[in-house]
Amino acid sequence: MKSSSPLSWLKSREGLYYLALALLLVVILPLALDPFRLNMVGKYLTYAFVAIGLVMCWGKAGILSLGQGVFFGLGGYCMAMFLKLEASTPEATAHQSTPGIPDFMDWNQVTALPWFWEPFHSFSFTLIAVLLVPGLLAFIIGVAMFKRRVSGVYFAIITQAIASILTILIIGQQGYTGGVNGITDLQTLMGWSIRTDAAKTTLYFVGVGTLFVCLFVARWVQNSKFGRILVAMRDQENRVRFSGYDVAAFKIFIFCLAAMFAGVGGALFTLQVGFMSPSFVGIVPSIEMVVFCALGGRYSLLGGVYGALLVNAAKSGFSESFPELWPYAMGALFIGVVLAFPNGLAGLYRRYVMPLEDRLFSRKPAARPARPEPARREDKTLPDHLSVEKP
């Protein structure tokens, strides 16, 4: 890259888009919304982490995972276990047959804390687990699948099966996991109540900050040489392989990264919502997560973020206005989007809004007609700044 400083891209137009998102999330929304709605946006944002991961994994590398809910859920459960242990002090659970263990264990005749719950007394362990547990599972799945060159629709089906398996496992082992109810009634994080409005707002800003960290990591990966190999792999996997690259290793890495992003999102979700249940792990939420990404535009990181925000806001809005009809409205939205603009909102933006911007902001209006046709804007394989770069 010709840039001298790693952050110089922030001055470019792409930088402006990031700035606009930051402005929206940090200034406009907190000023415009009451704490209740802001908390809801905070919840939607946790899905944006999954969407970013999916943009990397599906949009860039062509690996469609229909099981991101698994990683989101694992991250969320790790956090929920920590919070639940904190809420289950012997004093708070004195009426139980075995005080000091989570209430659902007591209901299920479990009399001692299972060994795998023990480390979750520690907050630092929990933070590591939020990243490593999803990452490790993704690594195992990745090794098992990509080393055997399982890809495409077969991989998607297997991830879906894993989502289903994990749901059954969580529901079946209710003495250890809380079963269908999930892990509920979470109150404090290291003595700090997470239920107050002030806490929700703080968590919202923590979420926004973390989101930008993830966005920057993702953007850095995407624009590195590694990112270009991913795109090459998506479009011509065999050529990359014959050029001497270990395709499986690249795929495993990007899949793990997406899983870790999802895990972080899940952990923040638990904090925002105050509980975790298997209904975030299964097939349906996993597919919904892919929909966020598809609607926002699967080739664009920011598109994924906007997709997650918009779909969830639409879901809340429709269901509040038409409690009996809202699933139809959502269905119509999805079908409409996929039919009308398959590259999602980001594709739409590139096609229609960007040329306008060019006209408005371009300092050399004369150069306009000479610029490449809009088709370049739709170019799926290369991000804009790469395609204009000359050696």
Next chain:
Amino acid sequence: MKQRNHRTPGRARRLLAGLAALPALVALASPAFAAGPPTAEVNTTDLAVTDDTVKVGILHSITGTMAISEIGSVQAEKLAIKQINESGGVLGRQIEFVQEDGASDWPTFAEKTRKLLRQDKVAAIFGCWTSASRKAVLPVMEQFNGMLYYPTFYEGLEQSPNVIYTGQEATQQILAGIDWAVKEKGAKTFYLLGSDYIWPRTSNKIARKHIEKKGLKVVGEEYYPLGHTQFNSVINKIKLRKPDVIFASVVGGSNVAFYKQMKAAGVDFTDESPLLLTISVTEDEIRGIGGENVNGIYASMKYFQSLDNANNKEFVAAFKDAYGDDMVIGDVTQAAYLGPWLWKMAVEKAGSFDIDKIREASPGIEFKKAPEGYVRIHENHHLWSKTRIGRAQSNGQYEVVYETKELMEPDPFPEGYQ
């Protein structure tokens, strides 16, 4: 998920006429249509109460897998609200409801509760069905100090100051059911069978303790995942161990498979060998299973549509008038119907919509016009109610064969059964 509405103007008028009897019992506090006490007095906590209206929330799943079960509760709650409004409202105020869809999704329930309490500032919420949804909603109810009227029979082990439980908790259903089977049917051995989640597990724990205390025997206990449809192995085991009673708490769609496979395996429930006693199959479920498949099973609950008393006849007629003649009314639907009435009585006893005052006023409230006969709110926020045993018939209705003499005391944390 049929929701038929064959209402014609003539019918509506007939409905109004039929309801004319109900107002009598609620006109205690204020004469109908007279202005109630000033808003500033009855609403000190900024709820959505004006001089002539009060807002409440209805929060059930009307989409997703639970919709089929929860629709009945929504209908019952709307019916009760309509009847209360026609009889003059609550403290002279007409009830307006805000309906939200929990979408069979527990976090959605929590989100909608938050919305109802914070944005709509509702004075009460009638809603939830599964324990999971209640557990998700509970922290929100407690945080913003709302009042939830929860209709489903459930596992107990809970007693929130922000919930009135209008369904039975586990011991009310189970102890009476097992006592009946032992006394009337001479049962000595039991086979416990349920879906794998907290309610059947807790129920069977209570059942097992109760059976063993009597010196009788549990010969098997088994759980199947929600939605499970292969019951052949357990049917074989049952045939092998020959229990006197199968005590079943299988829920949802699994019921259809279970009863059909029992029948296919040659079990005729009308023989009563073994006798099947369920705590989970109401008239609503029978609609899905088919009356011919459950003919002869017994159920232990507090309400059956066929209950023979004047209150119930009126209720069933009003319900069918509102929603169509082919509607059936199960235990939970009736319990949901109690919610708005119990809330109204608490508000009028307290003379205020404030949640804290309703909470204080609630214990001791009697509802003598309850379709199930009579209920009273216990100190622990559950209801004193009778338990009945019904025998299923092929037309999908239960025939009531037994009812407890006394009201069963609700005991959500039963000593010696934990």
